[in-house]
Amino acid sequence: MARMKRPISFAIETKVSNSLACAGRITTPHGTIETPAFTAVATKATVKGLLPMQYKAFGTQVIIANTYHLYLSPGERIVADAGGLHTFMGWDGPLMTDSGGFQVFSLGVGFGKRLSKFLPPEVTPEPGLSLYDEDVATQHGKLAIIDEEGVTFTSHIDGTLHRFTPERSIEIQHALGADIIFAFDECTAPNADHAYQKEAMDRTHRWAKRSLAAHRQDIGANARQGIFGIVQGGRFSDLRIESARELADMDFDGYGIGGSFSKHDILGILDKVNRELPEEKPRHLLGIGEPEDIFIGVEAGVDTFDCVLPTRNGRTGTVYTRDGKLHVDGAERAREFIPIDAECGCFVCATYTRAYIHHLFKTKETTALILASAHNLYFLTNLVKEIRESIVKGNFSEYRNSFMGRYKIKV
């Protein structure tokens, strides 16, 4: 059998010397992604408060939706019957779906309403005790029971019982029809111990093989969608390296690097992971994307990022500027008749002042969330675009030093 042309391909255009940073191009059935690129998060088939025509206009190239959420509501059959996720949500560009692994565990086990890659302080399991032990799950009134075959979990919406296996996750992602889908993985708590992380990682590798097989055997989906494997291993370098090596040997079209580690560990681990992953395949860092993280990620060879923070911060009144984040809903903004960021090229900064957006937050107008989210998403999208330009021009280090020299990480 002749080898079919894969729907996803990747070409490196410019490399940065003494670094893993590079500018490249991911080709998908719905267009090209110039990398590095920032992926807008559209969990439930919408970037919260924004429309495709808006984020397309300001440079968003790719978005990521979520399998767990769309499976629960509206259900993948409705999306499929609508003509697939692109048509359903009115986005005609490159589209990813996360496998739902993270949400099954984080929402199913009852991390609380806040989605987080990090264990919330109020949940501190005993050392050596997995967060996913039934006892712990029951403590939180929810159930996420893992076995070799898959995960049984309760919906965070109505408490009904559901089951995901690698095959089921892939089946749902086929119905959704994104250009890039992800293997189903177990997402561990960041403070799980080495023994549990190893056990979970080995299971994730077996699930990766099953996800890949389930995808490749569906000739139609395989021709339209690419599949990425997900590197896990928590905060342990040895496990992360082992995970990257094992996955590198599988025939994925690209790789995701899964969360559940703290930011302190990112640089060293990302760098080591990406040295193991094949250079000719794109790497996506899942769920992390503050400006400082993005520079670290790019330098460590990450091609695409996604993060809910631009819109989540926007909804709570925190906005990005070249000098760092600020609270545009704070009382001190009431008379600031200047844009959020005078150097910003977005439509929000071209038209509206901090004083106006402050007024909208104070009077609880939906328009506040829209403007702050739009600015933030533009800011991150444009930052990664500028990073790309600096790589192409050969002045990435200068750009990074200039940006980070000014950007205050603490709000």
Next chain:
Amino acid sequence: MARMKRPISFAIETKVSNSLACAGRITTPHGTIETPAFTAVATKATVKGLLPMQYKAFGTQVIIANTYHLYLSPGERIVADAGGLHTFMGWDGPLMTDSGGFQVFSLGVGFGKRLSKFLPPEVTPEPGLSLYDEDVATQHGKLAIIDEEGVTFTSHIDGTLHRFTPERSIEIQHALGADIIFAFDECTAPNADHAYQKEAMDRTHRWAKRSLAAHRQDIGANARQGIFGIVQGGRFSDLRIESARELADMDFDGYGIGGSFSKHDILGILDKVNRELPEEKPRHLLGIGEPEDIFIGVEAGVDTFDCVLPTRNGRTGTVYTRDGKLHVDGAERAREFIPIDAECGCFVCATYTRAYIHHLFKTKETTALILASAHNLYFLTNLVKEIRESIVKGNFSEYRNSFMGRYKIKV
């Protein structure tokens, strides 16, 4: 002294025979309004959930903001220091501000959270007892005390005490800087008796004179802003006619027709009122604008309408179609892979299905409100535009009969 050119002028282009309906053109310092026209409501300096670039693109010609709300937050000084309301909110077209009369009474006296032109069923004052008597006000835990000079009221936000007089309302409206401002009026409850309506109307006329004088004596504002008087008189034809006659004798640039009557009374009263008002000045119907009301209004000589229903209905999942309103958030829409209205020319109907918008409502996504509000505002704006076209083409009656023959008023 030479007569100054007024900032607001009105020209009738086409009249409908045997009717007061006409197509005209209101000229303002920020552009022309082709009438009849639907005015989008931007109470707190934003059309809820929508951006000027969006509603401008789909044909909104004029918007109306609210003096009471903007006085309370952010305060008229901040708006003035921002460069005026146009600059503050990023709208460069014709702009009106309501005088705050309606809100002072309806919010100040504690009608409840819902703004309404109609007395809510739970508030039934004794016959002959004014809603604004201190006793009644106190029953509702709020205070709106009226005297000859003005009104003392409590903020619906924090209970602080404030005072509006006609002069103060005009002063605030000068600071806001809309193209068209309104005289300060007393807005009565619809079931107030004839004696009280007469008393309130006479006071409103004295306040109209004071509003007009306060406006004309400010040379700068008078050159930039036009002022409309407001016809009151409740549900009593004799009072409405008397009110229209009295106001017609004052040198206003146009007229508003105030609420606090029931829809049953509209046609007869509007017709009678507009026969008394000077034909060469535009008439604005305040706060009423369902499709069936608009036809009645146009036929009775109304030039501009404003109504919160497009966005309020949109936020609660009720959308307009040529066949009547429907609940796009209802379970029966989950698999309707068709636009809200297949004949609609808005960007929402061009891209999104009822199934998608239903999904967004069900999952509580802000984007739901945005799409439903955008469609509804387009629908009403476009309806009035089509009415105008039918007047110009000489087939208004046919258009009305065709539209209303199909449009079901009941949801």
